[in-house]
Amino acid sequence: MTQMTLAGIWIGNTRDDLVLHHWRIEQRGDEIGIFITLDLSAALNMKSGPIYFHTARLVKGAMRIHSQPPVDAVFVDAEHFVLPNWDESGDMMFSREGLAELTAPAAWERYDRVRQST
Secondary structure: OOOOOOOEEEEEEOOOOOOEEEEEEEEEOOEEEEEEEEEEEOOOOEEEEEEEEEEEEEEOOEEEEOOOOOEEOEEEEOOEEEEEEEEOOEEEEEEEOOHHHHOHHHHHHHHHHHHHHO
16 A cells, blocks of 8 residues: 655635634654644634644554544545544544645535445
8 A cells, every 4th residue: 555645734624614724744654743723713713823733643544643532534535534523513624735625525525425325
């Protein structure tokens, strides 16, 4: 299996776009460090500084975030992943910064189709 590369900036949105996360992911092999800046409300433009740090690990092509409880990312494609029940708003889609952010609605649809078929 090819090594998955997650390093870089990822933007997380809930379905209603009211909760946004800005993640800077650093990766060394299977070890991952995640620096999170939380924007509590895009509509109100309420931002806070880097308030979280999590570690994660790639295991058999999946990313497990060492939070309480641990959360496994669901990879939609190389540009998007979902964290099921990440916060009170429910699932959160993460897109690589840039063009991938524009394709997040289509990635949500693919994610929903896969969930409905399982």
